[in-house]
Amino acid sequence: MAEKNYAFYPGCSSQKGASAANYLTSVNAVCNKLALRLTAIPDWNCCGASISYAGGSELSRQVLNARNLALAEKHLPGQDVVATCAACWLAARETREQLVASEPLRADANEALEVAGLEYQGKAKVRHMVEVLIEDLGLETLAKPVVKALEGLKIAGYVGCQTNRPFGIAGESFENPQYLDRLIEAAGATALSDYDQKVTCCGGALAFTEPEKSQAQIKMIVESAYDQGADMIVTPCPLCQANVEVYQSQINEKQGTKLNMPVVYYSELLATAYGASAKEAGLDGHLIAPDKLIDAAEKR
Amino acid sequence: MNAIATNQTLLVIGGGISGMSAALEAAECGAEVVLVERNASLGGRTAQIYRYFPKLCHPLCGLEINLRRLRANPRVRVLTLAEVTEVSGRRGNYRVQVKLAPRYVNERCTACGECAKVVTRTIPNPYNQGLDTIKAAYLPHALAHPQRYVLDASLLGSPEAEAARAACPVGAIDLQMGVETIELSVGSIIWATGWKPYDAVKIQPYGYGRYLDVVTSVEFERLADPRGPTRGRILRPSNGEPATNIAFIQCAGSRDENHLRHCSRVCCMVSLKQTQYLREAAPEGAQATVYYIDIRAIDRFENFYQQVRADARVKFLKSKVARIVHNAQSGQLVLHGVDTEGYHRYAREHDLVVLAVGMEPETNGLDLPEDLIRDASGFIEGSSDGGQFGAGGAAAPLDVNRAVQSATAAALRALQVTRAAARAEELKG
């Protein structure tokens, strides 16, 4: 397989000891198999996420993202910027669209970047990892390295918001996107196509500040997965993963439910199917252990 | 064929209500007219409408009158299964390429139906929006003109095609027919190519194509029509049960920059009309709810709106429905949104949802002569050389009444062109 190079934007949550550390572990395992070479953008910074709006002004937040793009253009010329985190991708992509669309805005951004000795020319494109997998490689290629098809594994593909709206993956439907189900199938597992909370918002951004409200969303998302007979939920978004997994215990405490639904990343599925060990596939990074997936990984 | 047309001939493209009106009005002024229709019979979309607003009368009544006018008028030449593929020249002297698709049935056909008796293969019935099937040898509809059967191409090469040919007592079936192209020279052209319903699949939050019980207003016309797939009973496609709680969603595609940027004008009246179908086609106590942004019941149609407002069966909600969810338990469709008059949230269940889909020009997606002037939505104004004109639904989203006006006006403008061409000839000769 010819190697493909990308300027990698891991994002804060993927860092060592951070809330999505195991996401990165699994992504690395997958990329190795697929000859995708990710080079981290030197000294990349936080995207500001969508939540920073009260503190950060419009331009400040654009500049924050423009810095990463400028760094990519400078150090990794010609490479697309790839983000694994949905929020990072959205923030970076929105900034790019805005800067490319408006000359004056780009001028302002560059005036600020200049202070840090940088410039963004509007070249570097912003992609999400799943876009790379689906658009650059294609499902067939993704299926090739599979050594342990995850047969019999019933999985609810939870797309959530930010990889889906407003940009979407491969121009897919906002209401019923298919890409995640296709990835699940590529790993040999069964995608539950009737899973009806696929694009429901988990309230992640407000998980800390409006716990009841966001946990109500999480409850819907998890219970619907149970209704469909899912073994686990799969998601492309660190924030979704954390919220939907982490707060199940709290919901149980408060409401006497017995939610215990594993929530894993598409990349953990693929890594396992590609024969990675539980550790390599990041399966050890869960509060609710995805036992069936771990079993598959341990199977020799 | 070329002989029939001269630069004083008027070409009308489209045999729906607008095209027929333009052709007949011009011919009844003494003009020679060629009327070109892409389908196998005349009548267009109005022939598939059950009732007209606001009179709740039947489109076929007007169609019958127009067909009578047509039969009585030798000046109109009708070409069916015919498509204009190219227009060259300029006002007063156009050359037009017309592609004639094979019908596999010639003019000897007496519409006796013997061919259909021996054919078993069926095809989706175009007249009923494909909601039911029809024999692959068929008469397009009761008032089809020409009153002649059509053999669907899917039959070709099958033993059934042979059987049909053998069954025809008058030797009207000709399996050797092929595509034919003819050239016409005409003085002016009226584009009465009509409209098509916006593709409801693209309106994702409403789940058309995902939920069986979400239908378009165009399909609903067929459901209410005794000649339709359900014989005039409004049944839920999901389970064939009578619908008793129907939602009508306005601006399905219209007034929406994600879809059609224009207002399609008729949809409000169409839904108001369709709520009245419940009286005859739905069980006692059936309810309807109209979800709207602005009700556009213009001029005297306001009466009709007030009548429907007074109808206890019908509820109105000023709200653009946000999304439709299928309730697996109840099998019902749940509409989510807010009543904007004071912000009242709702999640209302319905057993059938009718999308009042917008109108877009039938010609969108086809390549048309460059010098046709079209607006942002593709509606045809006319040609820059002033010899071609849009009429009816091709020129703007119009109700029938206004479409016929538009067609009549277009006929006069076209006549002015051909008469001018005639005068020019006289001067020359």
Added chain:
Amino acid sequence: MSEADHSSAYRREFLAEVEREVEGGTWVKMCMQCGVCAGSCPFGPHWEHSPQKIFMMIRAGQREAVLRSESMWLCTSCYNCVVRCPRQLPVTHIMHGLASYAQKLGLAPKLQATRDFSLQFWENCTRTGRVNEMRLTLGLYFREGLVAGFKQAWAMRTVAWGLLRAGRLNPAELVGGHRCADANGIKAMLAKAREIEARRKAQHGH
């Protein structure tokens, strides 16, 4: 609305202010009051004012009511409204923009949790250029004082312990933690951004 307000009712002043000061503000006038945004919001049931209603309040000149509203702070940035709006208004951004402007004017509700979180997040991620999740979390718990903070932390202990075990929470972050090499450059850059914005608004003003 009190009689006194009538002189400013349905006047353009507040709308003009919003267009000048608020992210996406120039879009407010384009709303056609269809309500699709209101119906699309996952937290809709919890709001006092839906976006479409807020847009109408802005046209009606209800400055106080809008800027003091809790509603904008409930935006989860799910973008449902954005993709469904028939006028393609960037509703999410306008909600953020209004919240941000209200905060700037000191009109935002006191002790608005999301407001505090938003501020802390920005402060947190711009201090070193990277988010320090440990500090962010605790900072939020303790924003209402020690006692409240410990209570919250205690309530979350199982979660925290789970994350620790999973290697997804790092106490070491309380001291040090991840940071950008050019943190100062980032600070300077952001300061410059603010300066530019101030300049633009001044120009826009007249």
Added chain:
Amino acid sequence: MSEIKTAAVLCTGCGIGEALDLKELARIAQKEGKIGVLREDPQACSAASVAALHAEIQEQGLTHLLIAGCSRRAKTEAFNFPGLALARCNWREGVLWSVPEGENAPELRQEMAADYLRMGCAELKKLKLPQANPKAAGNRRILVLGGGASGLTAALAAADMGHEAVIVEIAPQLGGWAAQWWRRTPWRAPYAVPQPTGIDELVRRAADHPLLRCHLGATVLETRGAPGRFSVDIATADQGQITEEVGAIIQATGFTPYPIERLPELGGGMSPWVIDQAGLESLARASDGAPIRRGDGRPVRTVVFIQCAGQRDATGRHLAYCSGHCCATSVKQAMYFKAAQSDVDTVVLYTDLRLPGMGEDFYRSAQTQGVTFVKGEAKAVTPQGEGLRVAFRDLILDTDSAVEADLVVLATGQVPRSGTDIDLPEEERAVAAANSVLKLAYRQGPDLPQLKYGFTDSHFICFPYETRRTGIYSAGPVRRPMDLAQAMEDATGAALKAIQAVESAAQGRALHPRSGDLSYPMVRLEGCTQCKRCTVECPFGAIDEDENRYPVFNESRCRRCGTCMGACPVRVISFENYSVDTVGSQIKSIDMPDEFSEKPRVLVLACENDAYPALDTAAMQGRRYSAFVRVIPVRCLGSVNTIWITDALNGGWDGVMLLGCKKGEDYQCHFVRGSEMAAYRLSKIEDTLKQMGLEPERVATYEVAITDVERLPRLIDEYVAKMFEIGMSPMKGFA
């Protein structure tokens, strides 16, 4: 007319040959039908057979031809014999495809086919070849009443087609309302900003056009005549009274704005700063692009537009309808302010914003320019300080609210200038007569019949131009409330119809819906009893009365529905190809079974446009109905003369079914009032039945639509069953 030479072709195709005993039928045609030339044909519609027929017609000089085979609605392109009187006998749809299966089916089919053949032969002999209206007149000039945008457009359209046109305008100048406007609503892409009205150009073209004449400050004194020969007396400003001879008339008399004085609650007539849309146009013209000032010179800083003022009114105090253009007009006028001074506050108060089609772009454009749209109901407009206070309910915020304004514009509606409502009771009409615009010297009143709210719309959906006064068309806001673009479109179409009217009148041909029909009503005055029924009942006001109260037929006003023929108690009115005889003789021609045969005979008189096609369709779809009926298509139920019914009953028919179209406000009768007249006449038939000692059920009328393909066979079977119930007609013996 020379002596008749009849021929008949008995087609055996489409299974007829197998189903029927043709020998017997041929015998009937010869013996009873007295048909001269007779032959069977395996497929009468085949090219060969048709060619042969044409040849025969030539060689043998045939004048009358009967084709027994399929329905008169089938194969018309094949059976097209100009110059020949043609009758069709419907064996295929009417017998083969409609008689119910059963062991006695062959017998019943044969009887039915035989009767239809007898009826065909009987009709054939009574047919005359229409010779066209001998009083045809060919004046090709067109008179246009009204010199506004509609009138100018219509007149120019006609003139550009080479027809002389005459404009009669009541005002001292041309241009109408549009000439008083500052700008017009955009009518073509891009739908962004107000456009020049272009009315000056129209006026200039009208003045310069060699074929166009204008009478200004002129009114019509009297209009006489018919299409192709109208005489119009006109009082002109300059030449005194003159008379114009024209072939057709277009009424484009426009509208007047609903008076705001009727809306005191909205400040109408109470404050000088409350004006209507026309009032704002003059302010805008006065300011000529500069910021708009009030009458007192005060610059307008805030303006409020109140939509639907005195419109869409359910209380009955104001206009019930929506004038359609007012939303776009207010949007346009709000833009006047924005264009001159962007910081003026412009508030549009609406309940339903109605800008259809590309108007949505115009709406967006206004929003972009900062026009504020408020969904609200205006409650009151009261003076406040130097200006006004508009109190309203904000329907979105769901609160009572108010806004202060320097100027308030009430979007009032259009009131048509259509003259007199001729359907008013006599006494009121006299009063109203003064307001007549056409001053028609017609028996049925001086103006176009109105449909609703004073509009002259015929309320045809499929045929919007067809008024009930042949050769007189209305265009523009007098017909339906509309904006400038629609009015000009409407006027263009009206011009075509007027041209059509003069062309057809010149050739003595009928206009819509029997376009091209050369027959016309003929009356034997010597038999007339001056009962006036024909003059009263004609839906098109075609018949006047002379000083001796005899009917005066204006053939080119006639639409050939035959209502007069149906109305005439002494049967002196007829058409060459459709008369009391052509139908009466059919009724008398059938072979009537005796009362013991248990074979009732039911006469079905069916509207040829709706009921008859419905029966054909039913048959085509294999829906069967009783073989005891005999169907005769009629032009319109209005043409049914009661003598047919009494003759039938006297002749032993057991029942008579009349199938016509819906009547009333939403009538579907394409002759407008035909079915209504029929119903009226038949309401009187019961007495006749009593005198004859017959049950009332023996005559029944039904409203049938062309789509009633399921219902109609059922109606017929139910009716026949009822005949069995009440028993065979006692009259049979005496036939």
